[in-house]
Amino acid sequence: MPRITVDGNPIEVAEGRTLLQALDDAGLLMNGIDVPHYCWHPKLSIDGSCRLCQVEVEGLPKLQIACNTPVQDGMVVRTDTPRVQQAREGVMELLLVNHPLDCPICDQAGECKLQDYAYEYGVSASRSREPRRALKKNVALGPTIVFDQERCILCRRCVRFCREISGTGELAVANRGDASVIETFPGVELDNDYSMNVADICPVGALTTRDFRFKIRVWFLEDVPGVCTGCANGCNIHLGVANNRVYRYVPRRNDAVNDTWMCDEGRMSYREIGAPDRMRRPLVRGELGVPEACEWPAAIAAAAQRIERVRDARGAAALAGIASAHATNEDLFVFRRLLEALGAGFAGVAVPRGRADDKLIKAEKAANGAGARALGFDDARSVCERIRAGEVAGLIVLGHDALGADYLGGIEALARLDAVVALDSHASDLQRVAHVLFPTRVAAEKHGALTNHAGRVQKVEPAVEPGFDARTEGEVLAALGAALGLPGFDGRFDAHEVSKALAQSVPAFANAALDAVGPGGVPLAGSRS
Ligand code: SF4
Ligand code: SF4
Ligand code: FES
Numbered sequence: 190m191p192r193i194t195v196d197g198n199p200i201e202v203a204e205g206r207t208l209l210q211a212l213d214d215a216g217l218l219m220n221g222i223d224v225p226h227y228c229w230h231p232k233l234s235i236d237g238s239c240r241l242c243q244v245e246v247e248g249l250p251k252l253q254i255a256c257n258t259p260v261q262d263g264m265v266v267r268t269d270t271p272r273v274q275q276a277r278e279g280v281m282e283l284l285l286v287n288h289p290l291d292c293p294i295c296d297q298a299g300e301c302k303l304q305d306y307a308y309e310y311g312v313s314a315s316r317s318r319e320p321r322r323a324l325k326k327n328v329a330l331g332p333t334i335v336f337d338q339e340r341c342i343l344c345r346r347c348v349r350f351c352r353e354i355s356g357t358g359e360l361a362v363a364n365r366g367d368a369s370v371i372e373t374f375p376g377v378e379l380d381n382d383y384s385m386n387v388a389d390i391c392p393v394g395a396l397t398t399r400d401f402r403f404k405i406r407v408w409f410l411e412d413v414p415g416v417c418t419g420c421a422n423g424c425n426i427h428l429g430v431a432n433n434r435v436y437r438y439v440p441r442r443n444d445a446v447n448d449t450w451m452c453d454e455g456r457m458s459y460r461e462i463g464a465p466d467r468m469r470r471p472l473v474r475g476e477l478g479v480p481e482a483c484e485w486p487a488a489i490a491a492a493a494q495r496i497e498r499v500r501d502a503r504g505a506a507a508l509a510g511i512a513s514a515h516a517t518n519e520d521l522f523v524f525r526r527l528l529e530a531l532g533a534g535f536a537g538v539a540v541p542r543g544r545a546d547d548k549l550i551k552a553e554k555a556a557n558g559a560g561a562r563a564l565g566f567d568d569a570r571s572v573c574e575r576i577r578a579g580e581v582a583g584l585i586v587l588g589h590d591a592l593g594a595d596y597l598g599g600i601e602a603l604a605r606l607d608a609v610v611a612l613d614s615h616a617s618d619l620q621r622v623a624h625v626l627f628p629t630r631v632a633a634e635k636h637g638a639l640t641n642h643a644g645r646v647q648k649v650e651p652a653v654e655p656g657f658d659a660r661t662e663g664e665v666l667a668a669l670g671a672a673l674g675l676p677g678f679d680g681r682f683d684a685h686e687v688s689k690a691l692a693q694s695v696p697a698f699a700n701a702a703l704d705a706v707g708p709g710g711v712p713l714a715g716s717r718s
Contacts, residue, residue: 191262195222196269207235208255208266209242224268225277225306227392228344229256232448233353236345239284241306243276244268252276277310285311287322288393289339297394299407303342324370331359331379333453334387334396338370341395347371347387354450354548357381371395382550385453389439400457401437413652414441414708416639418515418632419455420543421553423641425709426451428459428633428652435459435633435653443709446645452550461631462653466616468628469657480620485658489665492625493672495608496531499583502607505532509581511573511596512538512566513588513662514555515614517637518646518698519687520662521557521564524587527666530675535581537569538562539591551642555590556632560640563697563713569596576602583608585669587629587662589617610669612662628659635661636684638706644716646701648708663687 191202195212198221202211212218213231227239235257243252247265252272267273285307292298324338348360348371359379363372373379379387388398410429417424417438424447429437438459440451471488472480483491499507510528512521521538528536538561545552573596575581584606591597603609603622611623614631632639632649640646663682670678685703692702697713705711 191260191264193260193262193264193266195266198222202260206260208244208253208258208260208264211260212255222268223309224255225302225310226256227302227342228346230346230349230390230449232450233346233349233390236349239280239342239344241277241280243273243280245270245273274310277306278312281307281311282316284342285315286317286319287339288342289321291337291340291394295337295340295394296397296402296407297340297391301394302392322367329399330373330396331384333384333399334379335399335402336371337395337397340393341371342393343369343371344392345371346390346392347396350383350387350390351379351381354386355381355383360387382452382454382546383450383548385456386440386450389449398437405431405436410436413650415633415649415652416556416641416647417451417455417458418556418639419452419458419554420545420549421514421551421556421558421642422447422549423556423639423645423647423710424451424455424549425647426455430652433653433656435462441708445709446641446643446647447549450549452548454550459633461615462633464615467655467657468613468616468626468659470628472620472623472626474624480623480626485660485668488625488627489668489672492610492627492669495610495624496583496585496669496673499608500531503582506534507580507582508533509535509572509575509584510537511569511584511586511591512536512561513590513612514538514540514553514558514561515590515632516557516561516587516662517632517635517639517649517684518557518560518564518691518701519637519684519703520587520666521561521566522687522691522695523663523666523670523682524585525564525566526677527670527675528585530670530677531673533585535572535575536566537572538566539569539588539593539596541590541593542595553642556639556641559642559644559713560638560646563640563644564695573597573602576606579605582606583610585610585612585666586619587612589613589615589619592618612665614659627665628657629665630655630659630661634659636703637661637663638688638701638703640701640713641710644713645710646698646706646713647710648703648706 226242228236237257242255245267328336412427425441425443426438470482473483540558541554600622611626667682671680688703
């Protein structure tokens with residue numbers, strides 16, 4: 190492996206890398222060694238157009254652009270000399286000649302690379318007396334993205350993204366020289382499954398998402414690491430949180446899962462957290478058959494009573510459980526233990542399915558189908574068959590995915606059961622048949638881990654509090670187990686403690702106790718992730 194020295198730091202580099210890639214691989218780029226850059230992006234082809242990344246290479250008379258200079262064994266590089274500083278200042282001055290003085294009204298302010306680098310390498314006054322270029326503002330490029338032509342620095346990241354990542358190619362540079370502008374091809378809109386990533390990679394405020402722009406200043410947001418629960422890919426994200434509200438999801442880099450991207454549908458799924466149809470109170474079906482809001486202890490007691498009645502009348506084998514692929518590994522482990530302790534006859538997991546592609550989007554539209562299967566929950570279709578055949582009298586069901594066409598296809602079969610105890614975060618037709626229904630938390634409101642399609646266990650943590658008394662599935666099931674007097678249940682649930690017990694008792698999870706899961710996740714033992 191070639192060895193190079195950058196600012197006195199010896200670095201070992203993989204064969205065939207450029208200087209900027211080598212620094213990125215070593216985790217040093219803008220993290221100890223500052224080489225400012227606009228057009229270079231770790232997941233896009235090299236453009237070499239912005240010229241900001243110039244560095245001095247010993248033995249070469251001219252400055253070199255670090256993004257397109259291949260490393261050679263023995264190379265000695267300096268990124269902090271007066272010559273380099275002067276070159277950066279020159280590039281910044283050129284870029285700022287036409288840039289509008291928009292920061293106070295620009296949504297990118299606070300996370301803008303032009304602002305950051307102008308602060309570090311810019312000059313405080315302009316030498317230009319010419320009027321700035323006047324171009325179009327607020328151009329709708331498609332349903333999700335708004336474009337400000339004046340702010341664009343023509344780094345072409347957005348163009349390369351559409352060609353190389355989404356593969357849709359809607360964008361191009363039109364015209365030449367100082368008349369160059371980014372445009373969509375005539376009659377074409379920027380409209381693809383990954384379109385909103387262009388706002389993330391645009392280093393300035395030229396591309397913004399219609400959804401997030403002008404909602405809140407970014408410096409009020411706290412970035413909480415998390416995982417998208419829109420499908421089985423489990424893209425790593427940051428949840429942008431302020432005032433106990435999630436304002437946006439943006440992708441978090443994980444080269445083993447989603448590189449630096451996420452799909453638009455997953456990005457917009459943050460709206461489900463604060464949706465008006467969240468379940469807020471436990472509901473218990475009263476004597477007249479109408480669901481009534483109820484306190485938690487009474488609802489737990491009512492659920493336990495219903496289950497006991499079925500067990501006494503029909504035997505434990507007439508009890509069944511349907512797990513949700515939205516619940517965490519820890520929730521599902523408690524569910525498994527509860528069903529085993531009850532002696533329930535049937536168990537499975539209902540996983541909603543939809544469209545997939547060859548990029549990130551997976552057919553399973555829930556984040557933890559793989560976790561449920563690793564915990565021994567087979568597909569719930571056979572449980573649904575048993576329910577339809579009248580072999581089941583009592584059901585504990587997590588979420589409402591079991592009502593989908595692949596499973597029960599509605600509530601008809603459930604309406605015949607003697608006990609339906611449901612746990613759900615959002616309203617659904619389950620309300621019409623459940624004897625007891627508990628409001629549950631979503632992934633952004635709890636501790637736990639989710640296992641993605643490739644068997645990578647990834648941690649979630651509470652980014653917000655629900656604002657009403659919703660509990661995790663694990664908490665509800667632990668309380669239910671205690672109310673039923675089941676062995677091993679004392680009513681307490683602590684996700685970290687449960688994850689340790691899970692790691693000890695299920696070999697696939699041996700390395701996946703929450704405390705051992707880093708920001709990039711860990712593979713299940715024997716998985717391909
Ligand atoms: S719109 Fe943004 S990403 Fe696209 S070329 Fe301009 S500055 Fe670069
Ligand atoms: S691909 Fe799946 S996990 Fe990734 S952002 Fe989209 S829905 Fe979320
Ligand atoms: S980052 Fe190297 S030229 Fe733009």
